[in-house]
Amino acid sequence: MIPRLIEDLILSNLKSSGKIILVLGARQVGKTTLVKDISRKLEKEGRKVLYLNCDLAEEMAAVNTNSKAVLERLLSGIDVLLIDEAQRLDNPGLTLKIIYDNFSKVRVLATGSSSFDLKNKLSDPLTGRYLDFTLYPFSFTEVLQAGEKTGSEGLLRNQANALLPQIMLYGLYPEVYLSNTSEQKQALLQRIVESYLFKDILTFQRIKNSQAIKDLTKALSYQIGSEVNENELSSRLKIDRKTVVSYLDILEKSYVIESLHPFSKNPRREIGRQNKIYFVDLGVRNALIGDFNPIDLRADAGSLWENFLFIERKKYFANIGQRVQSNFWRSYSGAEVDYIEKATNDKLKAFEFKLGSRSLSKGASSFTNQYGTKVSLVNQNNYLDFIG
Numbered sequence: 001m002i003p004r005l006i007e008d009l010i011l012s013n014l015k016s017s018g019k020i021i022l023v024l025g026a027r028q029v030g031k032t033t034l035v036k037d038i039s040r041k042l043e044k045e046g047r048k049v050l051y052l053n054c055d056l057a058e059e060m061a062a063v064n065t066n067s068k069a070v071l072e073r074l075l076s077g078i079d080v081l082l083i084d085e086a087q088r089l090d091n092p093g094l095t096l097k098i099i100y101d102n103f104s105k106v107r108v109l110a111t112g113s114s115s116f117d118l119k120n121k122l123s124d125p126l127t128g129r130y131l132d133f134t135l136y137p138f139s140f141t142e143v144l145q146a147g148e149k150t151g152s153e154g155l156l157r158n159q160a161n162a163l164l165p166q167i168m169l170y171g172l173y174p175e176v177y178l179s180n181t182s183e184q185k186q187a188l189l190q191r192i193v194e195s196y197l198f199k200d201i202l203t204f205q206r207i208k209n210s211q212a213i214k215d216l217t218k219a220l221s222y223q224i225g226s227e228v229n230e231n232e233l234s235s236r237l238k239i240d241r242k243t244v245v246s247y248l249d250i251l252e253k254s255y256v257i258e259s260l261h262p263f264s265k266n267p268r269r270e271i272g273r274q275n276k277i278y279f280v281d282l283g284v285r286n287a288l289i290g291d292f293n294p295i296d297l298r299a300d301a302g303s304l305w306e307n308f309l310f311i312e313r314k315k316y317f318a319n320i321g322q323r324v325q326s327n328f329w330r331s332y333s334g335a336e337v338d339y340i341e342k343a344t345n346d347k348l349k350a351f352e353f354k355l356g357s358r359s360l361s362k363g364a365s366s367f368t369n370q371y372g373t374k375v376s377l378v379n380q381n382n383y384l385d386f387i388g
Contacts, residue, residue: 002138002146002174004034005319010133011038014080014107017131020096021109022086025135026255026280027196030174031111034135035082038109047079054088064089068102075099075106086110093125100129113254134255137281138172139315140164140308141388160384165295168304171283182292189287197284201254212239213247220257220277221288225306225338227274227330248277255280258314263327263340265371276328278307305355306338309378309386313339316388335363337375350375351386 014021025031032053039049054060062074063083075081081099086092092110099108144160170176170185173192179185197217202210215237220228230248234241251257260276279285282304286292295301317324322343329337329350339351350373352364357379364375378386 001033001037002142002178004030004037004135005139005142005145006133006135006321007034007037009319009321010034010109011041013131013133014038014109018104020100020126020130021107022130022132023109023111023135024132024255025111025113026137027113027199028173028175028192029135029137029255031113031135032084033174035084035109035111039080039082042080048077049080049082050075050078051082052084054083054085060088063095066091066094066098068098071095071099071103075103078106080107080109083108083110085113087112097125097129100126133321134318136255136311136315136318138174138177139319139387140167140172140312141316141319143167143172143177157384161380164380168282168295168301168308169286169292171281171286173281173283176283185283186287186292189283193284193287197256201250201256207247207250212237212243213250216244216247217251217256218288220251221279221285224278224285224300225276225303228277229274256284258311260310260326260328260339263329278310280311282307282311302355306353309353309383310339312387313341319388329363329367331363331366333366335366336361337363337367348373351378352376354379356380 010021010023013019023031023034036051039051042049052059052063054063063071063081065071083089083092086096089095096108096110099106140160140163143163144156147159167177170182170189173189176185176188176192179188198210198214201207201213207213216233216239219233219237228248230241230244234244237244248257248259252259256279258278258280260278262274285307291298291300295304298304314326324341324343327340329335329340337350338353340348341351342348348371350364350367350371352360352375354377358377358381360375360377364377368374
């Protein structure tokens with residue numbers, strides 16, 4: 001098992017916060033493995049743990065109730081309740097609220113595969129009663145730390161550079177990363193796309209045209225790192241713009257894509273309406289377009305690099321429990337900065353992503369002149385510092 005960096009953070013909050021802990025993330029990213037490891041650690045401390053997997057009908061039935069008496073029998077003698085895939089419960093928000101309000105000594109952790117499904121059912125009943133965390137596929141840092149300990153910064157960089165081309169092709173879904181051959185990785189990714197990627201999406205009540213959202217996802221896979229024009233997508237896919245906007249929201253809340261909003265303090269001179277889209281996992285993205293050619297032969301290598309850096313930065317902040325405001329910047333004159341972030345009580349930071357280049361673009365100078373913030377270059381020489 002590759003240790004997950006977010007585990008200590010989740011475990012600490014489960015023990016001490018008194019809140020219900022929600023762990024959200026796509027299917028197959030390792031939520032069940034994480035929860036079972038937390039269960040083992042708690043049991044070693046002498047705590048009585050009840051683990052229920054709501055993918056199993058009999059285990060879901062045990063907790064799928066709003067009866068205080070039934071829950072009292074279920075939780076008798078229990079210190080920690082772990083509920084996997086809690087969105088399957090008829091009313092998870094109310095069930096968890098009853099537990100929180102009436103069984104204060106029981107610590108609760110629940111997982112869910114889709115934030116639109118679980119959070120929609122939880123938001124009103126659990127207001128002020130929960131903390132939520134996002135579990136992504138493995139981070140590049142996690143797989144590096146799980147490798148051989150070299151003790152040398154130079155050797156670590158060599159290991160990272162050796163892994164990087166495969167990660168940019170096949171991504172970091174745990175089962176895919178741990179597979180031995182390219183053929184196995186591609187087969188697993190195809191199964192994820194066909195059997196898991198749209199499983200929750202297509203059962204969601206707002207989805208009326210399953211083929212349209214699949215076509216939209218594939219269209220987005222050709223636009224990573226580019227601004228997405230909703231009207232253009234609407235015209236190309238023959239669906240109305242409101243549906244495009246709705247499906248984009250669903251894809252993001254089901255952990256298929258991440259959107260990056262434009263940064264603007266001067267709307268007259270800057271473009272402020274179109275978002276950039278990135279994929280949470282590059283293996284899924286490459287499977288959608290059926291392209292696993294080597295990085296050095298690809299026209300989209302720069303876009304893959306930008307997606308890799310953006311999502312690894314997101315993982316870094318998720319794993320330390322820090323929230324940041326992330327944006328990109330582009331002016332009407334065409335000047336652009338790839339990534340801007342602002343953490344609470346921290347200064348604005350700006351970055352430009354270049355796979356091979358060692359020099360900043362003219363857009364970086366324009367941004368610095370306008371905002372007084374230096375733009376840092378992130379390339380293959382220093383990316384490990386950027387992704388944590």
